Amino acid sequence: MDQETANALFDNGAIVLFLDAPSNMEFGVDCYSWTTGPIFKGLKLIPPGMHFIYYSAVNRMGESTAIRTGFWVNFLPRQVLVKRWNPATEDVFADDELDEEETNRFRTNFRDFDRFLGVYPLLPIDGDPISPYQKWLRLSTHITPDIAKRVLPQSGKISAMSCVSRFSDVDETRPEFRSRGVIRAEQKEATVDSMDIVPSQSSTSVPNTANKTTALPVEVLQLTFTPIDLKRSFPPGASGVELTKYSIDKSYLLAQALKLHYKDYKDLLGELQLSFIIFLIGEVYDGYEQWKTLVHLLCQSAEAIGQYGCTLFPEFIEILIKQLKVHPSDFFMDALSGDNFIRSNILLLSQTLRDRDSPVPKLLQDAMQTLLDFVDMRFKWDVRQEARLTQMDEEDDEGEYAPVVVEL
Known part of the structure; x- marks a missing residue:
């Protein structure tokens, strides 16, 4: 990345503050993920546009559960997004649950967090000639905010545990479900400053809830895919x-x-x-x-x-x-x-x-x-x-x- 591009990203790149995250939690953006360290506070130099932020909670042993949750964001230039970890639900607080005055103060003083922020993976890593950002751009060329709004839950959030759609064999009226929204992403082994975020292992495993002792309400995250029935592909009244x-x-x-x-x-x-x-x-x-x-x-x-x-x-x-x-x-x-x-x-x-x-x-x-x-x-x-x-x-x-x- 040349100096001109670096300066442009420094001036226009977005920031996500991810506060109170536990150590050893998977944290990822788009095509790359890390494991959080004790002073991790978020990510900086995020290029404007559509991105997917995701994470996995940790169990009582301090290990990642590999159950991914995340959210899509259409980042604007210089946007500062504030998220805060809720240990009770093992997820981030909803935006309307955050203290507005405190959140605005974090946005104003975001430079205080600079040395605790990871850097968006714009450059090639681990000898791969293609950077994670380039891979992301190749996979998302036609994804627009309008498409994401139509398909994703209202909050832009999805989870491997609780997303449902027209393909799901699940009773959404069950009392343990409640409504809201989220998403998730590909992961690759990463290396960054150990004081910030440390390498995580790639995982596509099935969610593991063996260490859960108390059942919490589960959000129903509705994916509204376009209804296409391949078995009825002919016009009404067809000869x-x-x-x-x-x-x-x-x-x-x-x-x-x-x-x-x-x-x-x-x-x-x-x-x-x-x-x-x-x-x-x-x-x-x-x-x-x-x-x-x-x-x-x-x-x-x-x-x-x-x-x-x-x-x-x-x-x-x-x-x-x-x-x-x-x-x-x-x-x-x-x-x-x-x-x-x-x-x-x-x-x-x-x-x-x-x-x-x-x-x-x-x-x-x-x-x-x-x-x-x-x-x-x-x-x-x-x-x-x-x-x-x-x-x-x-x-x-x-x-x-x-x-x-x-x-x-």
């Missing part, structure tokens, strides 16, 4: 031909989603990115379900390529590549995702482009070739060979092995 066509080709469903729920296709891509981050960094499984739904929708909308072949689809492929670059390479092999929907959808999209009667825009062709090269290198998926074998099988079905029609 038999239309029903068959649009059950396979999701273009009608895509068109309806763009018409009814998004201002334009970029908003759809923004929700795709937000859902991915909610899952991968926030560790909220419902985010994975919405991300998976949107990937299915886009990879199976053959007819829509005629309209969006130079816009939505190339941009979608570019985003998907960036997401798969930060995705654990073994995820698609485990029991959770054993159907390997990513591989099958990439194959479907590749075949769709191959079989189109009209020309495929060069921009989309190039994007698809980049995707096929990437998954071959990263996951060892030879989708091209798989597509060739599928095509040979189809040709056999149409040749001497084709079904024989017998007239009775």
